Amino acid sequence: MYIFDLTTYKNTLINEAYQTILGYTIDDLDKCDNLLALFHPDEQELITTHLDKMANCKEGELHPLEYRFKHKNGDWVWCYSVDSVLTRHPDGTPSQVLGTFVDVTEKNQLVDKLKESNEYLERFAFVASHDLQEPLRKITAFSDSLSERLTPLIENDEASIFELSRMKLAAQRMGAMIHDLLKLSRITSNSLDKKNISLPRLLEEVCDILELSIADRKADVNWDKSVGDIVGDEGLILQMMQNIISNSLKFCNAETTPCVSIRCKYRAQNVDIIIQDNGIGIQDSEIANVFEPFRRLHVRDEYEGSGIGLAIVTQIVSVHKGTVACDSEVGVGTTITISLPRH
Incomplete structure (x- = not known):
């Protein structure tokens, strides 16, 4: 938990859990000339927009935010916070913000790994299916050619006719499976x-x-x-x-x-x-x-x-x-x- 002053852009109070998660004492934060520099560069614009939002926040509003904050040891910690106005100036504009946050670093790392895994599986399914089509086309072409040339010679050989038909049918089924696998690999939320x-x-x-x-x-x-x-x-x-x-x-x-x-x-x-x-x-x-x-x-x-x-x-x-x-x-x-x- 923390109390953040919208005028000085400094934390005026933090609890013990804040120090445990991010490593800073209130003195460390007070000596920091630019607290915003401790937020990840990719989220700088997000933080600025969020603070502007809090400066014009109405009574009772809660504003969630997810960002990376630099730990005292230099690591990046993913934080999920919810901020609300604690005190206001005489003219009614917000002066202090009360925020609570949790460390979601492990959750975000797992989500990133899952996303990478899903993307890999989608690419694998597409590439594997695509690469399987070429040899399958050859199998189908050669089996058709064999069937056409051998049919007159094996009219009375039921076993050979049966085996040729089964080979062609198996190739057709494999083609259908590859086609369906390609369709399955292309269904993603990004394409909706x-x-x-x-x-x-x-x-x-x-x-x-x-x-x-x-x-x-x-x-x-x-x-x-x-x-x-x-x-x-x-x-x-x-x-x-x-x-x-x-x-x-x-x-x-x-x-x-x-x-x-x-x-x-x-x-x-x-x-x-x-x-x-x-x-x-x-x-x-x-x-x-x-x-x-x-x-x-x-x-x-x-x-x-x-x-x-x-x-x-x-x-x-x-x-x-x-x-x-x-x-x-x-x-x-x-x-x-x-x-x-x-x-």
Whole structure:
């Protein structure tokens, strides 16, 4: 804790914790000709703006600030402080500020490491996926060439025909996985273009994209009057809804007509988008795994896909600072609830 004089730009009082965190006594600070010089150069403008704000602060206002302050031993300490006016001049202008602060150096170092790690993983995923495409193109080209030349010679060799078809199919699946991994690596909060979105209009667009799948299964995709506007990145929200609805169409018994119902629940700060289907459902023990990339819960021969669809959904929800939950019953269906900030 400290008391800072807005006229002299000096601390007039500090407590023991201040000295413990930053190393200075009140005499040390009093002898300092320019206290502002102890703030990190990168935050000098921030501090000046903050002090100007405090000099015109209204009664009862609290002003938080995060900055680096030079420790007596020369190290930089990250401080998170909250300041308020303690005393005023006769004309009502602030004269002294009461501030409290905590040392957040360790927290900020961890955040920086996490940021570096995430950036590295994003670069790695992009580079790895990009570099894998070239050898895969060669595998695909040579397997196509082999298949074309050998097919007349192996018409009666079922094993050879089967092995060639499996090789081509494996290359196609790997291509789909690389494509999905690239999409996943590109979803970051830095790329968001948030705006108001008409969810009914967006759902119509999703249904147009999935028109063949919907027609093939004679599926019913519907939404009620509760579905209105939401806030988000339109391209990513479209991709999110497309993945969820596509999954609902895919993971449905062949004998059952797929039905996907969508509704919204608007609350003070969030909107819940609830997508309910009548698919095959998910066992309780596997619900937590459905959002993991490349985690398949069913054999590939029964249901196609790379196993990354809901991982993309989770990442899109995450960069929108929302949450996703799944509730399911085997043989009855699955309900996915996406909660996004309203504003």
